Every structure is written in C-alpha cells, then in structure tokens.
Amino acid sequence: MNELLLPHEAEVAECVRESPTVFTLRLRFRDSVRHGRYRFAPGQFNMLYLYGVGEVPISIVSDPLDDTLFDHTIRAVGRVTRGLAQLRAGDRLGIRGPYGRGWPLPQAQGRDVMIITGGLGCAPAVSVINYVMRRRENFGELIIMQGVKHADDLIWAERYRRWSTLAHTQVLVAADVGSALWPWHVGHVTDLFARARIDAHKSIVMMCGPEGMMRIAADLLRARGVSESAIWLSMERSMQCAVGHCGHCQIGGKFVCTDGPVFNYAEIRDLLSVRGL
Amino acid sequence: MSTVVAKDRPRAAVHKFASCDGCQLAFLNLGEDLLLLSSLVEFVHFAEAGLVNPEAPVDIAFVEGSIGTIRDVERIQRVRARSRYLVAIGACATAGGLQALRNLADGQAWIADVYASPGYVESLETSTAVAQHVKVDLELWGCPVNSRQLIAAVRALLFGVVPLEEHDKVCMECKRAQVVCVMVAQGLPCMGPVTRTGCGALCPSFGRDCYACYGPAENPNTEALGRRLEGLGIAPAAIGRRFLAINNGAPPFTEAGLRRVHGHD
C-alpha cells in the first residue's frame, strides 16, 4: 500500500546535550529491516513526529555511511522542538524521510570547500564538515566560517578549536556579542571574508543561515570571483508534508522541501532579494 | 473506560472573577471526560464544582472573568503567584468581557442610574483583561470557551508542550465545513472575516452571521469589513456596536468600534 505520509516508529538511542538549548537525538528505526535499508545524503532532512504533538522537518547531521544510528541536532525553539528536547534514551518517536535535495558533494570532490553558516543555521552545514573531515583526502582546502549571535550560542567550540589546528583548514568564527574568554572575532561573520583564503576557481561554497547573511555573503563571494554556480545555499521555510503537496514551503515557484532545501545560488538569487516571498 | 488515577497528577485550579460562570461550564459539560480529566489533573480549587481552596499552589490555573474591582486586582496577583501556568479563559478574561463597555462610558453614572444604593457597589472604572494585570501564559478566547479548547490545552500541557494558539479567521473553518458564505449569499453582516477561529463556525453553519464572540483574529482588517458592512446598508453606529460587543475591550475591536460610533454619532 502507498503510505506516502506515514511515519515509522523510531527509538532514541541517545540524547546528547550540546548547549542549554541545542541537543542531538541519535536514532534508529525500530524495524531493523527498515533501518538497514535507510539511506540519506548530507543536507537532506527527516520529518520527526513527536507523539501527540506534531511533525517538524530537521536536517540529518550524521555521516551517511554510519549505519548504526542517524543523528539530528536540534535547537529547542518551537513547540515541537521543545517537546523533542524532553525525549530520553528509549523513548519513541515517528520518522519519515529522507526528503529533499542535499548538498552537492559529488561536485565538491577535489575542490576547496567553503562552509559558511550564521545564526541558528549551523546544523545542516555540520553534516558537510563531518563528511569532509572523514574523507579529507578527497577535498582541497576546507574553510569553515561560522557566525553566531552570542558567544554562548556556539556549540562544539572544542571541535572548532581542533579543526583550526589542522592543515589545509581555516576556521573563522564570529559572534555579534562576545564574552570574556571569546577567542574569535566579535562582529558579523561577513566581516571575516578579507581573511578567508579563497581560491575563486577551485572553491565550492555551501551556506546556511539567515537569508540576509547569505545574500551578503554571496555578494562578497561574487566580488572575490567565485562563480554563481559554485555557491549553494540551504533554505528554510515552513514544511508540513515534505513531499511538495502542502504548499507552505514555497519561495517564488520553488518548493523548498522537494526542489531544495539546498539550492544553487543562480536558482534563487532573484528571490532572495525580495522580502516576504 | 478505564480511569487510572496518576500518582503525581498536576494540580489545577479554576478561579472566577467578573463573569457569568459560563466558561467554567465547558469543564462541567465534559460529561464522561470530566472523570477522565480529574484522573489526569487534580482539581484543588473549583468553586462551581464544590472544591474551595483558592490559596493552594497549582500547576495550572484557569482564570475566568475580568478584573473589575480593587479586590480582583489584588486577588489576581495572588493567583499568579501560586500558579506555574496561567490560562485566561473566555472573553471576560481575555478582553474584559461585555462589562468592559463601561470603560468607554461613565460607569459611575450607570451605577447611579441602575442601583438604589450605589454606595454598595465598589467597581473600578474599568473592566480589564487578566493579561493587563499579570503575565498570562495562554489565552483561550470565546464567549464561552468550549470543551474542545480546554481539552486541547490541558492535553498539550500534560505532554509538556505549549498549547497551540488558534488565531486564524472563522472563515477558514467555515469553508472547511463547506458552509455557504452568509455574507455573500444572504447579505448578512457576518463578522467571521475578522474573528478568531475555535467555535467550529457555529453561527454560519446555522445560517446566521458571526457576531465575533471569539474576539479578533490575527491581522484583522476591521476597516475593510466596516466598509463592507456599510455597503450592506448598515448604519455606521450599528457597525460600531457590532465591534463594541462581547469583545469590545480587544484593542482592534475597541478602535474599530469607536471610530464608527464617534465618527458618525
């Protein structure tokens, strides 16, 4: 039977606190056959169903080759995500997916990879960082640019510090509001472009975060000679069905859930500049 | 029905301020579900149901009624201090109720006109919403609220999540119920296009016009509706009174109503 919209029972293997508001759910389908068959690409998302409350789209952050568990890093900001934050190991939820078009990782092979995130948007991009780190020889330089509103919002600070010590890796982090021991830049992430070691012809750029930040970043990249076709963005809209039917996620004529959430800059450049689309 | 009483039930109270008691009936009219509800939630204060312990600390306080006396002003502070989650229920608690009409008039003169010994009446000049006095965690609009709203709120809180705010226009659920629009097909002065959903489009489904008892919806265009009602031949003052009815104290309705009543009186 066609069960397009039916979630399947999954179990929380572990709930990891990343910060006071960010947590990672490590999940497996209860049906081991389904779990074994489950495949996804970085940048894709699942619909997570919290029993009795509802569904939310959340990107998958774990490595596609890790077949033991799949991970969702979630910020508790809404009704359902605050509820998901209360789940503990052994608790059940519903999962359907994966959905959407993920990051262009096949095209990124052999190129410099630049990852730019801002605001709350780090989770979808972390899947790429993890992916590249585990296959480091397949890629050139790795440039990680991360902006947060407040220094306290930076999760995985230790990982960023460690990445910054690696060869062929540049880490540039900024917080709009710093703190006493904040080792990185205070200001906007876009302030850091002058320091980024961008080779315009070798780079592929993947961004997620507030649309205004991505627009500015894209302009700066274009000014540095990066072609539009090498710039990719993950967009966020309300998604209730995830299969292109419910209509909530539209930007212009695009359905973010099926045409995206990852778009090439050329596809949505004109739409990004209009408020309220 | 198997009703197992949970050991650590959340404690709840139902408080009454200036109101007709009708919203509390949404609990009492639950029927069999009332037994189920009291197995899930321990009601420690609910005077209409015979439980009186107004000072008990609770997890959820339901507050019916508007703040209309000095004693109310002080009592709502105590309710707030003793409650983790405060739910204002019904038009009186969310907008000051019908009695908020006195905010727009000389309330003392009315009292003098109506009562033989006005000295015994200690009302404030105004009747106001609970949220104008203390922090309110959730407002359930309606005159009266219905059992479905209460159950949805309680169930969400029991699941540990914030109840969903319903603020779409009545038209949305009216059309989902496939009711023929009474304004377009009959020329009735329906308030549905500016009124908050939640009632199940009750009045239009019986062929009459919505009279806005659930208060303003999000983004209500009261000016455009007012112009349309004029087009239906209704006098401006009468249109003003349609806004200045049960939810006259809700700001979009106060403003729309006063503009019509004063502009043309």
Add this chain to the structure above:
Amino acid sequence: METGFLPRGRFQELLAVLHRSGYRCLGPQVRDGAIVYAAISVAEDLPRGARDHQAAGHYRIEQTASPRYFGWANGPQALKPLVFAPQEVLWRARRQADGGLELHQEMPPAERLAVIGVRACDLAALALQDRHFLGAAGDDPHYAARRAELFLVAVHCSDPSDVCFCVSTGDGPQASSGFDLALCELDSGFIVESGSDRGAVVAAELKLEAVGADARAAAARQADAARTRQHRSLPGRDLRAVLFANLEHPRWGEVAGRCLACGNCTSVCPTCFCHASVETPALDGGASVHARAWDSCFSQGHSYIHGLTVRSDTRTRYRQWLTHKLGSWHGQFGRSGCVGCGRCISWCPVGIDITEEAAAVCTGAADE
C-alpha cells in the same frame, strides 16, 4: 464522442443506470442560497429553473420558469472537496503500554461517486489538482483513492455568470476533456457525448436517440452565446515574468487595504492546494489523530517558522496568492493556476476581483 440525444423526460434513466452501476450520485441542488453538490436520487432533486446572479462579493439564486436543470454557472464548490477533502485523517498513532508507537494510515471509505453537472472550469481545475497530488513527489494516497472512483458527468456551460472568464483562460465554457460523459442541455433534452470507455458503456445502456439537426444548431448557438457573454479577462495567459518583475508594485499595498485576508478565495478556488497538518491527541493521551485541513496563504501560520512569519502582512500574502496562481504555477505545472471560474470574485466578502488586480499590476505598471 457524440453518442446521441436524451430527451428531457428520460433524464431519470441516466441516474438509474449510474445507480445500477454502483455509483452514488451527487448533483447540483439549491441549499442555503447557493448551488451545491449534494446526493440526488431522482431528476426532480435537480434545481430546475434556478439561475445564479453573481457579481463581486455577491451571489443570489433566482427561480425561473425555465425547464432547465443546469441553467446556472456554478456554486461555491467545484470538485475540489470531493477529492482533496477539506479535512481528512491521514494516519493515527497509538501509544502502547511499553511506550511503543503504533502508526497506521487511515484511508477514506471506498465509494463510487458520480457527479452530475460538472463544469469545464472544474474539469480543468481537477486536471491541475491531479498533476499536483499525483505528481512527481509520489501519489497522495488519500487523493488518489477518492479520485479513482469518480465518474464525471459534465454539462457544457450555457449560462456563464457575470464573473466568469473561462474563455480568457482557455478552459471553457465547453468541456473538452476529462469527463466520462458530457451533456449539452437544450430545452428539449440533452446531447450526450462520451469521453471515456466507462462513459461509453453508460451511454450505450441509455439507448439514446439520434441528434437532430435543429438540436445541433441550437447547441452551437448556445455555445457561441456562452462565449460572447463573458466580459472579464486576464491580461494574458502567462503572467509570470510581468508579475515577478512587479513584486514591489504599489498595487499590492493598495489591495491589502481592502483585503480581509480571510481565505475565502483560496477555499473556493478549485486549484488551491495548500493544507496544514493538524494533530489531535485524545484526552487520555493514549492515541492521537494526524489530519490535514485546508490552509491558506492568507493565514499567518502558512509562512511561520519558529519565531519568524515570512509573510506577516496582507500585502505579502495577497502578493503570494496572485503571483503563485497566475505566475509561478507556470513553472510548477506548465500553465496558470486559474481556470476562470470566477469563484474568488463572487465569494470574496469584499468583492476583490482577481482580473482587476492582475490588470493593475501587469499593465501600465509604470503609471502607478
């Protein structure tokens, strides 16, 4: 394919054949002041002599002495509610004693449904809904189940209303495809065409008479009259480029002053497909129902993402509706989302006219 003539007095036979074939019949009836589709069992249930008077924000039924059953344009419903139900349970969840979750899809009851009196615009809209719900992302099981059992008896529109503009969109007034049977109603009876194998089977059972030359001539005159009677039109078939070039046109702000953002237009629109997920847990916490319900791009919740409403005002919501319906549909479905039925004009409580708004934005844009 033309199959023959059914005299008016024998219309009941069509219903009888459909009933015998296992179909429940829905047909037009006057209810609550409008033409709506409801169950019919005999021809007398049909709205003989009813005429609709439609204008922006206005709909009235007049009873005339005409013998015709279908001498009206349309009512607030197209076929949409029959296939894309206004609210529908998709699946149910049950919590087991050990904390496990049981999740079961719930399907609509299987029912063979014949709809009598379908308009050309409604068929065009249905074809669009088919493309959406039975599209690339996979068949929506609930839509597919309702759609599969639908038998459609179209009636060519002889009396378009004052708000109709299907000629402008190319979708009517004559039904040209998508039906099982199509009828052309004349005072004396009906010229019957079949449009599918199962339609042909039903037509064959009717033992139709030959179509006379007079009837054929009357049908042609009637079709011409229905076409020329329409006076509204859109400024073009594909408005995508001009609409998206005018996203900051002052008209969006102007119409927002008149628009109630109530969602009546999207509800009566036969092609609008937006819907919201609705979760309703049982009070005891042991089970929960996951349903969908018609939503509207005019609602705040439509564009809400944790703490941000993308389209927070009526200006951007109206713009979303119009630029989608007349613009970005072309990219999504290869044509406009408007079939010219005029419902959004009549059933807008304040009478906003899509053809007028489109013209204001698309033509003389620089003059504003």
